[in-house]
Amino acid sequence: xxxxxxxxxxxxxxxxxxxxxxxxxxxxxxxxxxxxxxxxxxxxxxxxxxxxxxxxxxxxxxxxxxxxxxxxxxxxxxxxxxxxxxxxxxxxxxxxxxxxxxxxxxxxxxxxxxxxxxxxxxxxxxxxxxxxxxxxxxxxxxxxxxxxxxxxxxxxxxxxxxxxxxxxxxxxxxxxxxxxxxxxxxxxxxxxxxxxxxxxxxxxxxxxxxxxxxxxxxxxxxxxxxxxxxxxxxxxxxxxxxxxxxxxxxxxxxxxxxxxxxxxxxxxxxxxxxxxxxxxxxxxxxxx
Numbered sequence: 209x210x211x212x213x214x215x216x217x218x219x220x221x222x223x224x225x226x227x228x229x230x231x232x233x234x235x236x237x238x239x240x241x242x243x244x245x246x247x248x249x250x251x252x253x254x255x256x257x258x259x260x261x262x263x264x265x266x267x268x269x270x271x272x273x274x275x276x277x278x279x280x281x282x283x284x285x286x287x288x289x290x291x292x293x294x295x296x297x298x299x300x301x302x303x304x305x306x307x308x309x310x311x312x313x314x315x316x317x318x319x320x321x322x323x324x325x326x327x328x329x330x331x332x333x334x335x336x337x338x339x340x341x342x343x344x345x346x347x348x349x350x351x352x353x354x355x356x357x358x359x360x361x362x363x364x365x366x367x368x369x370x371x372x373x374x375x376x377x378x379x380x381x382x383x384x385x386x387x388x389x390x391x392x393x394x395x396x397x398x399x400x401x402x403x404x405x406x407x408x409x410x411x412x413x414x415x416x417x418x419x420x421x422x423x424x425x426x427x428x429x430x431x432x433x434x435x436x437x438x439x440x441x442x443x444x445x446x447x448x449x450x451x452x453x454x455x456x457x458x459x460x461x462x463x464x465x466x467x468x469x470x471x472x473x474x475x476x477x478x479x480x481x482x483x484x485x486x487x488x489x490x491x492x493x494x495x496x
Contacts, residue, residue, distance in 0.1 A: 224251065225252040229297070230247045230254045233258070233282075233351075240258070256277060257281075261279075265279065294358040304363060309374065313348065341388075349400070364413070367412045374418055377421045377477055417476065419479070421445065423453055445482050
């Protein structure tokens with residue numbers, strides 16, 4: 209951009225979250241850590257929440273200034289515990305401006321096909337362990353519902369707020385290489401986001417979903433950290449590669465700030481173009 213470029217000369221104030229209060233679930237790594245990091249770097253006070261206390265402490269140290277970062281160990285499937293976390297965060301700061309409902313897990317199970325599209329019996333629907341089905345939906349869908357309920361409870365009295373949910377491109381793309389509980393949970397999340405946006409709009413609260421494609425995180429046992437897996441997925445993505453967590457920070461900041469004040473109910477893909485590729489392209493949504 210040149211100095212005469214109107215975009216280059218735009219003020220950054222609409223994207224500021226300076227002195228705002230934020231809470232991020234699933235913040236000990238991956239996309240959740242990226243969300244916490246960009247909020248902190250842009251001036252917000254952040255409460256990082258995760259079920260893994262050891263990883264959470266390490267992540268909080270990585271984020272930075274301890275005066276603006278707090279941690280809370282909590283499983284989002286335990287709504288009573290989550291309510292306590294929200295009360296503490298809101299009480300400490302006089303409310304919450306931004307909530308990222310990001311905590312999630314993969315299905316812990318293989319898909320009906322492998323990365324190369326070959327059938328594998330272990331991932332067939334009849335072989336999916338029912339316990340995996342319940343746990344995936346409990347964390348990815350019910351956990352998000354718990355988080356939305358608590359966010360709306362503390363935001364409604366102030367008649368303002370930003371809620372951002374982590375969904376996935378597989379919410380809208382059927383893909384057999386992903387264990388079936390995961391895309392089903394994310395499809396539910398996408399619809400929940402739209403319903404919540406409609407319900408909370410009269411209170412000045414926006415609700416939007418980020419729908420990642422494949423990012424390099426520890427989800428799926430860290431499989432996407434393998435160069436071979438990255439190369440295989442990259443061949444299906446129009447931009448030719450998987451995403452890095454730093455690349456999701458701009459969208460997160462947009463949705464957390466006043467720049468998105470007229471955006472609600474959106475399900476925004478950030479996937480290297482995968483969601484607009486033909487149906488022959490595979491889809492491996494790797495969110496949290």
